[in-house]
Amino acid sequence: MNCKKLCILIIIFIIFTGVSAFATDPENSISNYDVSVRINTDGSLNITENIKFTSLRGYNNVAIFIEKQDGEEIEINNVYMLDKNGYIECTEISQEQWDINAFMGTYSITEEFGYLRLKVYGRFSSDNGTVVVQYTVKNAVKRYYDVAEYKRTHIFKDQNNYISNIDISVYLPIEANMGLVKSYLHGVLVGRKYFENNHIINFHIPDIVPREYVEARVVFPENIVFNAPYSDIRPKLPEILQEEEEYINSDKSDLLRARESAANKAGRRAMAEKLAQRARITFSILSLIGSGIGLYVLFKIHKKLRKLKKLPLPKDLRHIVRLTPAEVRFVISRGRTGARCIMASLLHLVSMGALEIKTVPSKYIRSEHNRNIMVFSIKEGLKPSMSLSEAFLYELIASAVKIYGEFNPDMLWEKAQKTEEAQELKSYYDEWESRVLKEYFGKNILESDLVFYRNLGIITGAFLFFAGCIIPVAFSIWAGYLMLPVGLVLFMYSIRMQKYTDYATTQYAVWKEIKHRFSSMNIDLSNLPAWMGNGSVLLSYAIALTAEKNPAILNEILDLGVNEVILNDYDVMQLSQLIKQTMHIMTMAFSSVQDAN
Template sequence: MKRSRLGISIITLIMVMVFHNWTAVPSLAETDDEYKVAAYDVTVVLNRDGSADVREKIDFTFYDGFNNIMIPIARNEGEEIEINHVYMQRKDKLIECKRLMAGQWDAEVFTGTYSVIDEPDHVKLKIYGSFYRSFGSVTIYYKVKNAIRRYRDVAEYQRTHIPKLWETRISSINIAVRLPEPAGSDEIAFWFHGVFVGAKELIYSQIVNFNVPDTVPGEYVETRIIFPQSQVPDCPVTDDSPNRSRIIAEEMEYQASDKADLLEARENAARRAGQKAYYERMRLRARNALSILSIILTLAAAYYILFMQKKLRHHKKKPIPDVFRDIDRLDPAEVRMLVANGRTGARAMLGKLMELTARGVIGLGTRRGLDNKVRFTFVLPGRPGNLLLNQADSYFIEWMTGLSPSNHEFDPIQLLGFMDSEEKAGTLKAAFDGWVLRVKEAYHGKNILDGSIVKYRNFGIVSGVLLLFLGLFIPIAFSVAMGYLILPSGFLLLTYSLRIRKHTEYGTEQHRIWKTIRLRIRKRTLTRDALPEWMRSCPALLGYGVALGIENEIARWIATSGQNYHDSGDCPICAHFQTGEPKDHGLDRVVKNTLSIMDEAVSSVQDA
């Protein structure tokens, strides 16, 4: 027991370690971004009426598949934003998205649509579609009315193109603002806010370029340009007073400020990057540890199975005896389960009826059907005889008696009446399953596991469950390959451990004995004197033959040697076939007819 307790302790320790990693590592995973913006290109064309035509092209890098993305568009006081066109790139195609109608939510939503949500200081543009893993691209065209403020001396364009609402890192930001007309460099001034690092330049006396390497959550990119107000003659005057000096003073004040919010955003981003790096290291360590653990547990499972095979089957080296007079007495239904891998069916039933006939519990008869085929019938409760019945036998006799309450004769054709409806089929199945359950209980009472086998079996079950758990958990959190290595190992180990009861020394020995009996009967190398006394009578021999699947060989054996073996008056089978109606029908045909009827009924109700 010390070894078993040590194994359980090791398994418990492994479970604690796995759950620790499961709870610790995902908490770090939450600090990682689900996506980032790889490039953000903005092109702005300022119009003479004070409006602005904006084109934004955003390239995303996803860490998983997405079906929607939200893009915030800042809005200043007095502005109106009109979304003109939205495009998304799917593989190599540029698809124009359609605006969702009110209340629309159908299968076409994720084929390329968008919705617009108005907020007081911004507009949320939500795009629906299949964004493939690792890459996605969106292009937006919209117009901003009242984007320019006109004063007596200058016109001002001030706009936040990258709002703080973005909760991820944005790289490679390029903003190009085209003025209505060219102007001298002394007439144009421009600034950007919200980031520490960036570049700005005027090209062709008309286009102002802003380039920012990246932003982190908490930063933003706001541009501000002043230029001659004469370039926007159709724009309403906002304030009929000079404002150039005020604007320059505000910019000088901004440049001199401490920008504490931007410093905090950068510090948070650095902290987040450190957490991400730590998470990646922990993930790599956990992956390596679990990979090693997977290999160790897989090898341990293989060793366990080989060890148990050796421990359970060492007795296979024992020779099979030449005679079987002293073998344990098993029921025909138990024999059927042994040689048919746990199945019973109609063969177990007919075998049991014949065995009860041999014991004198029930009587044997025959009947000719409308198709001129002869079948066996059974008289209940039978002639006086050995009435020492176990629980399974008593249940079986009561079941047969209940099928024929009027004349106490069970005719297998009565079973076909249970095929008329699902209710009757369910009744027959319940009765049959109840008998099989009692047969298995009787067999397991003989096939008892010894203490050491129970210990190893329990250890194998616990280990198999652990391997299955790891096989399901590891592919999700760490490594698909290692997880799929463990999963079949756990399933194999659990299945093998649950089946150990079938491979006990007793069970394996009985399996070998009965398979050998079947083989020798087929080869005609076995005599009745080599069989146990309780199996030598014709009904018993035929019952076990049906259970073993060699009823034809047994029928021929009885036909050729039955009269020479004992007085036919003591054998109900011989008596019937010598003097009764079925003497013109072969015993094998009668068995085949009876078994066919019973098998049709039993097989049809198995799924009831």
């Protein structure tokens, strides 16, 4: 690989891989985190957590962490998830639960060090999901000699989530004097707490970032939880106040760093998202422009060719360009050759006196009346001047005659059924076809402006095809896919545009006209070129034009006289059947080998 190719590949590669980074997914984030804690008189808690996720990466499950301190017992009462039809109650995955429903609206609990991991499995959409968890925590409130203490971590330091609007409401079992209730919030720099209706302590944290945590602590008179056992009979308040004093004076640089880091990360993500958004918009516009350019080039080429198509048909067909029957077939069928093309060439060689025809019954025709097909052999004498493709065909027939004594189409079908011989036959066919095309396209040379348009079309088409495959995938944009069909159509059209050139369209029109005259039984030799001047030649061209299927035309041709005596012995129907059967064998053989290479 030389440097140039390598550079091109590297550029394409960088474009492709570099942009994949734009398609970053946001981390899981939570837009609302409401916690309602009801303290019971026995020191247990009834907690309801209502969590609204706004973006989920692995959207078929979410994890919720529940603190479990020493001596606590946690019982999950209810888990709900919001479905499109409302809340559905989730069930815990049971043992021996085999079926797929095990992970639709279910939850699992795993106990890890210091917390429970509650995983809810369900039908979350990729960008939102709401889960409600209700659970009871026994022995949660610590009752001391002087005060009772509620202290829980609601959001863990390692939870690694972005959470907004955290509201924690702690309900005391009975009303209490405001002055005797103290509340503390740990783990965040910004947060608000307030006492409401003498028994509700509210905490509001606008948002937290990864590495921050939320710990709520409420200290209240111990007689409020009068049914709870004492954890310790010593006074605790001074110790609590001391701890809180220490917390206030503690180094909170880790929280600051977490904020900074989150801000930096958010900045980077915002920048990446902005760049991605810009890239998407830019490439959407570029895709539309690219598709537009592609369509414009297609239109220009088409217009140019349409212009050429409007060239008038020559009134006098005697001076038309001489084409062999094979070329005529190629022109009239818009680029196909096949068995009909070969048959026309063979009969043209017959009309030139290079080959002669015999008829023999075919092994492969199933008919009770007539199984005859044409076989060809070399006619001794002067070798007429032949076109490239006909000379090649003649040589092939000659070599077959040398081995088998004649060229029988049955032999083609037999070859087509053997793997290696089929490949050989296909290579002969390809060689012959390439000569037909070479002859034809040797005359059908593109003008320089058409060469320019063709090359422009090919290059633009290929470029748009590649861009249409790469850009929409790399940037996740719909508009990019537009380039794919535009590029493919432009590429194919440009590659095949020689079919629609001045020369090609004229030839097509001329031979269509001749075909029309054949079918309207208007075969006036005086109005046709001299080189089509006898019945034998006309027969070969009629085959190329698919006109021999009409018995009346065949009759007309026979009336003009064919130089092969044997054909003169046949009536129209017999000749028609003979041609049909011969061509049937050849069609089967040559179609069959189209995939052999």
